[in-house]
Amino acid sequence: DAMVIQNPRYQVTQFGKPVTLSCSQTLNHNVMYWYQQKSSQAPKLLFHYYDKDFNNEADTPDNFQSRRPNTSFCFLDIRSPGLGDAAMYLCATSRDRAGYEKLFFGSGTQLSVL
């Protein structure tokens, strides 16, 4: 059974049109992460939530926002997608902060920007 679920699997949006990607988890984990993975590159951490505490990476553009309305759900909002934002977006969870705990990843959402 899927434990970290990302919807949709594929998302197409237009240049400049806001888009929201969703992630849900059945693990009741405290921490949820968003990674961006461009073609042939390693996943890049954008931000994470420890419970309701938001932690942004220093180099994450302001165009990327996130919401976590409850333990189970986390959303990634891209306010004005550019062509360079086309990528796979990966959601992950961990029971506690990831230095010691392992991460559980979803299958990702492949975002295309036209």
Add this chain to the structure above:
Amino acid sequence: DAKTTQPNSMESNEEEPVHLPCNHSTISGTDYIHWYRQLPSQGPEYVIHGLTSNVNNRMASLAIAEDRKSSTLILHRATLRDAAVYYCILPPSPGAQKLVFGQGTRLTINP
């Protein structure tokens, strides 16, 4: 920042053992060494992690050098389904509570 160095690619044959090396000479004393793998078109998958002692699970073994400056992921009997990119990951700074991926090793398994 704790950094890892892995070969860009490796190749092995089916049903043979595979040893994937990782150097992490700047590791701090409390940082766990994590390994994940990513199959094509999928999210990364946890493989194994450890602190000091060698670790085993159903997927692999992790051999950690005594000085902790290097480690080796061991797949005991590779199958075609083990073809993936393997990432050796540490927290980016001592005690940092997040994992930042390096470039990884692309493992090819020949039938």
